[in-house]
Amino acid sequence: MLHLVLFLVFGAICVAGAINLLAQSHPISSALSLVVVMASLAVEYLLLGAEFVAAVQVIVYAGAVMVLFVFVIMLLNAGAEERTKGSHVALALGVPGVLAGGLLVAWTLLKRSDTGTVALGSLHGDPKTIASFLFHEFLLPFEITSILVLIAIMGAVVLASRPDLKPPAGKES
Amino acid sequence: MVPVSYYLVLSGILFACGVVGFLIKRNIITIFMSIELMLNGVNLSFVAFAAHLQKFSGQVFVFFVMVVAAAEAAVGLAIIIAVFRTRETLNVDQVNLLKL
Numbered sequence: 001m002l003h004l005v006l007f008l009v010f011g012a013i014c015v016a017g018a019i020n021l022l023a024q025s026h027p028i029s030s031a032l033s034l035v036v037v038m039a040s041l042a043v044e045y046l047l048l049g050a051e052f053v054a055a056v057q058v059i060v061y062a063g064a065v066m067v068l069f070v071f072v073i074m075l076l077n078a079g080a081e082e083r084t085k086g087s088h089v090a091l092a093l094g095v096p097g098v099l100a101g102g103l104l105v106a107w108t109l110l111k112r113s114d115t116g117t118v119a120l121g122s123l124h125g126d127p128k129t130i131a132s133f134l135f136h137e138f139l140l141p142f143e144i145t146s147i148l149v150l151i152a153i154m155g156a157v158v159l160a161s162r163p164d165l166k167p168p169a170g171k172e173s
Numbered sequence: 174m175v176p177v178s179y180y181l182v183l184s185g186i187l188f189a190c191g192v193v194g195f196l197i198k199r200n201i202i203t204i205f206m207s208i209e210l211m212l213n214g215v216n217l218s219f220v221a222f223a224a225h226l227q228k229f230s231g232q233v234f235v236f237f238v239m240v241v242a243a244a245e246a247a248v249g250l251a252i253i254i255a256v257f258r259t260r261e262t263l264n265v266d267q268v269n270l271l272k273l
Binding site: 075106 | 174177179180183186187189190191193197198202207210213216221227232233235237241242245251252258264266
């Protein structure tokens with residue numbers, strides 16, 4: 001019962017944050033509602049027992065990635081976005097289409113699937129277990145993602161550097 | 174006891190919000206945040222299926238998704254800075270050429 005109440009409360013916060021992200025016109029407001037979504041998702045992970053995933057979600061997503069976003073928004077001095085009028089046909093067909101598709105998927109998942117129920121914290125993903133999987137069974141993907149991060153760091157530095165900026169005098173080779 | 178399908182519906186709602194934001198938003202940074210929202214929705218279904226199948230692979234895979242998302246955020250925001258430097262705008266309607 002407590003599990004269901006916690007799921008519903010934090011699921012509602014999550015969906016409210018996601019809808020607020022769409023409704024706000026200023027990027028800073030959208031970024032802060034994305035932080036709300038990620039923090040409440042961390043609680044949902046905790047309810048499923050994935051405690052290490054929840055901690056990493058808060059540290060990496062709600063912390064590092066969102067700081068990067070807010071930093072870029074501040075750096076570029078982004079103002080409120082200009083709304084452009086979309087076509088009426090897209091609005092008239094798109095909204096009922098999305099609602100019908102969503103209701104069909106939700107009905108199928110809720111009534112026609114035999115996925116059963118999960119107890120509170122049913123799969124206890126503590127750091128020790130996760131690490132033993134990450135460094136034995138998933139060692140090759142782990143090493144490949146480390147190369148990916150290295151390439152991403154170099155790419156970010158190259159893309160964000162200014163080509164017209166001269167190196168300081170006296171250090172040219 | 175909560176049905177797994179509740180978690181899947183929540184994950185679907187988050188993914189749908191991300192898709193709608195990707196399509197209707199005009200600010201390039203907000204579009205980027207919608208992509209992060211979609212990735213978070215997928216992560217929730219990974220963890221829910223991990224709990225349902227009692228396998229840790231789903232929880233481990235979430236870390237790979239997070240690493241890819243972090244790399245994508247770093248490169249994407251660098252691209253946004255480069256675009257802003259040449260065009261002085263963040264509105265995607267005014268960014269219609271790959272090269273100036």
